[in-house]
Amino acid sequence: MADPQNLRxxxxxxxxxxxVLFLVYLLLKRVYRSHPFFFLYALSLVIQTVAVAFVxxxxxxxxxxxxxxxxxxxxxxxxxxxxxxxxxxRKILAKYVGVWRLANFVxxxxxxxxxxxxxVLSDLRLYAIVMSADRGVEMCVAVFVVGMFAFAYYYRxxxxxxxxxxxxxxxLYSCVWVVNDTIYLAWRQWLGPIWDxxxxxxxxxxxxxxxxxxxxxxxxxxxxxxxxxSPEIYARxxxxxxxxxxxxxxxxxxxxxxxxxxxx
Amino acid sequence: xxxxxxxxxxVPVLLVLLLGWFARxxxxxxxxxxxxxxxxxxxxxxxxxxxxLQALREEDAAYVRNSGQLQLVNRMRSERIAxxxxxxxxxxxxxxxxxxxxxxxxxxxxxxxxxxxxxxxEHSLRFMLYCRFLRWKLRLGLQPWDTFGVLSDMAxxxxxxxxxxxxxLGERAMIGYDTRGAGESKQP
Numbered sequence: 331m332a333d334p335q336n337l338r339x340x341x342x343x344x345x346x347x348x349x350v351l352f353l354v355y356l357l358l359k360r361v362y363r364s365h366p367f368f369f370l371y372a373l374s375l376v377i378q379t380v381a382v383a384f385v386x387x388x389x390x391x392x393x394x395x396x397x398x399x400x401x402x403x404x405x406x407x408x409x410x411x412x413x414x415x416x417x418x419x420r421k422i423l424a425k426y427v428g429v430w431r432l433a434n435f436v437x438x439x440x441x442x443x444x445x446x447x448x449x450v451l452s453d454l455r456l457y458a459i460v461m462s463a464d465r466g467v468e469m470c471v472a473v474f475v476v477g478m479f480a481f482a483y484y485y486r487x488x489x490x491x492x493x494x495x496x497x498x499x500x501x502l503y504s505c506v507w508v509v510n511d512t513i514y515l516a517w518r519q520w521l522g523p524i525w526d527x528x529x530x531x532x533x534x535x536x537x538x539x540x541x542x543x544x545x546x547x548x549x550x551x552x553x554x555x556x557x558x559x560s561p562e563i564y565a566r567x568x569x570x571x572x573x574x575x576x577x578x579x580x581x582x583x584x585x586x587x588x589x590x591x592x593x594x
Numbered sequence: 595x596x597x598x599x600x601x602x603x604x605v606p607v608l609l610v611l612l613l614g615w616f617a618r619x620x621x622x623x624x625x626x627x628x629x630x631x632x633x634x635x636x637x638x639x640x641x642x643x644x645x646x647l648q649a650l651r652e653e654d655a656a657y658v659r660n661s662g663q664l665q666l667v668n669r670m671r672s673e674r675i676a677x678x679x680x681x682x683x684x685x686x687x688x689x690x691x692x693x694x695x696x697x698x699x700x701x702x703x704x705x706x707x708x709x710x711x712x713x714x715x716e717h718s719l720r721f722m723l724y725c726r727f728l729r730w731k732l733r734l735g736l737q738p739w740d741t742f743g744v745l746s747d748m749a750x751x752x753x754x755x756x757x758x759x760x761x762x763l764g765e766r767a768m769i770g771y772d773t774r775g776a777g778e779s780k781q782p
Binding site for chain 2: 426432435480482494498508516
């Protein structure tokens with residue numbers, strides 16, 4: 331049977347290669363122009379891998395240096411992921427001023443509630459606090475992505491396949507992250523060094539999805555024009571909507587008639 | 595396994611399901627205000643409702659029942675249920691058009707009220723549930739008129755909401771029109 335530590339190293343190497351290939355792919359596609367924060371996120375993944383590998387070789391995985399570098403860089407990665415997700419949300423919703431303002435407010439409040447809820451339910455002992463916080467933030471990202479899609483779906487807003495696939499990748503990855511952290515916090519003694527295997531698979535699946543997303547040519551324009559209606563169309567629309575509603579209302583009121591003959 | 599562990603395992607699963615649901619491309623009924631206009635002005639077959647309602651009056655059944663034709667009464671009752679069911683379908687379609695129109699107006703509006711939007715969402719859900727409830731009442735042969743009354747109130751509420759939304763949109767459109775007009779008049 332393969333040594334778990336060796337297996338972990340092999341997975342780590344494979345993930346590192348995928349990260350570098352993905353970054354090169356994004357560079358060739360000039361994604362930094364259309365999605366700068368997404369590109370920075372991909373770049374930060376490579377930088378984190380290099381930094382953690384360096385510290386691991388120099389001081390070992392049990393050293394405090396390794397812990398500091400690993401968790402500090404993880405904080406940066408989560409921050410970059412937030413920015414990348416916010417960038418996608420802006421691309422989808424910002425063209426619709428009213429919806430964007432409302433979504434900003436609702437998603438911020440929702441995120442705050444989820445984070446508080448996640449932290450309140452968490453194990454706040456010292457060894458688990460960083461991971462609990464990490465899990466809370468990831469849950470926030472997942473809720474934000476789902477909320478963003480819910481807004482777009484409710485208001486029937488068009489979403490480019492590129493943005494859809496990027497956001498799905500982030501959403502799935504964050505959900506798996508929450509499950510992974512929970513499994514680790516609850517059953518870490520049983521799992522040993524292969525505890526983050528599910529997360530690695532989820533990460534590779536997300537990167538595969540993002541590869542596919544960027545295969546299509548990037549949109550040439552920054553954004554579609556904001557929908558507008560002319561005063562003439564508006565006047566007709568308003569009149570028709572109101573008269574239609576009035577008719578419906580009148581007819582519904584008449585439906586009450588069978589038992590009430592006095593009703594006009 | 596503690597409750598918190600269970601929650602942290604179930605919530606992500608729920609989120610993935612929601613993600614799968616909401617990430618689908620939305621069925622867009624209207625692509626432009628012109629299409630909304632077209633849908634709203636289109637004649638619907640339930641325009642003959644006054645005649646149908648007249649036929650649904652209780653007095654008609656009472657007259658037939660008093661004349662001892664029970665078979666005919668039963669047939670009338672089943673036909674009434676079918677008519678009410680068809681009317682309900684039309685009502686749902688009509689309401690759906692209004693909802694779609696209001697969503698489109700909201701998407702174009704420069705500012706949305708969180709409470710207002712939530713209210714409309716809640717009313718839409720209630721409308722949908724009432725329609726289901728009404729259908730079951732009809733199937734079970736119960737008197738559905740009270741529920742129809744509630745639906746009527748909800749349609750009235752929708753009217754007010756749409757009036758406010760179209761009002762906001764109109765102000766915006768007029769401001770935009772004035773601004774563009776002023777801009778164009780400055781050009782040589």
